[in-house]
Amino acid sequence: MDFLIELGTYMLENSSELLALAGEHVMMVLYAIGFALLVGIPLGILAAKFKKAAPVILSLVNILQLIPSLAMLAILLIYFGLGNSTVVIGLFFYSLLPIVRNTYVGLKEVDASVTEAGRGIGMTPLQLLWKVEFPLSIPFLMAGLRVAAVIAVAVATIAPYIGGGGLGSEIVGGINLQNDVRLYAGAIPAAALAILADFLLGIFERKTKNRFAN
């Protein structure tokens, strides 16, 4: 009980600083996810459209996902130096797999009769992709985005090891100083962020499902 009161007091006293750290945390995740969408969707489309490219692209993003997060960030540190941008690159790599894979699956799942109808009435391959196939794959993409966001929020907590910021600063600080209060003051908001991202994107995903699939 005492601990909870202590934690509450600490978080209240440092609320503005914690808010800033949370903001920084969210920004790193947003940048990473944004880049991952920009790169991942075209990669997913390439994989879905060219049979030969599919195994190459999919195994590449799979391997990226398999590298332990600390090792990945350490390797990136060598090339990109300290700081938030290196963290963003790392998170970007982690977010690629769910986005590429789900774009790929989403496009593959489009009902063959719908694409045949599209072709039969005279859509060019690009029109078919843009007007029919991609919109219909959006619910899958949303599911991938949701997974990517939750992973990115979690992985971002180790950013301080390579000179980044975010809520990880409190956690790492707490570990180094053996200060439980600081550790929890970072961990609880980080966990809350992950849950929030999952929840909000879940609603969004259901909406797109109702809209684009039947």
Added chain:
Amino acid sequence: MIQLKNVNKVYEDGFQALKNINLTFEEGKLNVLIGPSGCGKTTTMKLLNRLIDYTDGELTIDGKIISEIDPIELRRQMGYVIQSIGLFPHMTIYDNVATVPKLLKWDKAKTKDRVYELLNMVDLDPEVYCERYPNELSGGQQQRIGVIRALAAEPKIILMDEPFSALDPISREQLQDQLVQLQQEINKTIIFVTHDMDEAIKIADQIILMREGEVVQKGTPREILTNPKDDFVREFIGQERLEKAQGLPPMTAFVDANFPSVNVEKSVDDLIDVMVKHKKDQMPIVDNDDKYLGIVSLYDAVRKHDVVLRDLVNPDIIAYRETAEVEKFVASKDTIAPIVKEDETFIGVLDQDQLLAVLHDKIEPKSGVRS
């Protein structure tokens, strides 16, 4: 006009899907391609919008060789309706119907007028349905949208690949009726693929019956039904339909030979006895040589039973020759049809119950409702 001359399709694995197809699809006619699965009917249809390309021969549309027409342009000038309907689930009904006009960059007002016109044509209220999504419609309604989506940009040619076969029987009948009705208004060249002979007979101007990549017989439904080319065609059409297609059988098929007759020399009382015994209210009268003379009704016999029988005979009710067509009796107002041989010898009377059963079979369609 679409013409196929010696068209072949051989797949890479050596399978020959089409063998020397020679066909003409007349302008403004509803052509039905029919045959068992794997006969090449769908392949033939898909050659026309270049979803499949032929390997050798010549296919021309209005004199132009099809391989020289850009496939995208070609498809936009042709309607295409498929069995699985294939509406775009993420678009409203309006957007679905307007797909091709939008691809052709029609202006908005023109597109809207056209969509409303088409929805009205298939009895779907535009105000109600425009903003709905395909999954909010029944299967029959969805395929109506599928059909009008194909009609949207006023194509001259419409391809329909078993469009009604996935629907329930009632929707199917309705859509067939609607298509026949629609075709009378729009007069498109329609290529319709099906495996359902009843459907083909009902809607086709020309039926093309295929088997194993070859055209077996082509002609109007009547020609094919009355003059099937070989056993395969006969078997595919089915015995039942062939019989229905023939005219009504001659009188002999319906003779009730057990029907009594009475000699004109007998007394009226004897006649009444026979009539009561056989429960007949009309009785054919014959002379000593069994030649038919006329009919006496029970009413007349009872009313005037003090005269001789000969005076009661009504010769106005004529007898039919056994070789005569039943249609003659059906068209007359007589209530009894005595049947005689060439030499007027009485044989019997037309069995009306049996005739009624045959007529009923012919007139009643095989299944479902007819409007």
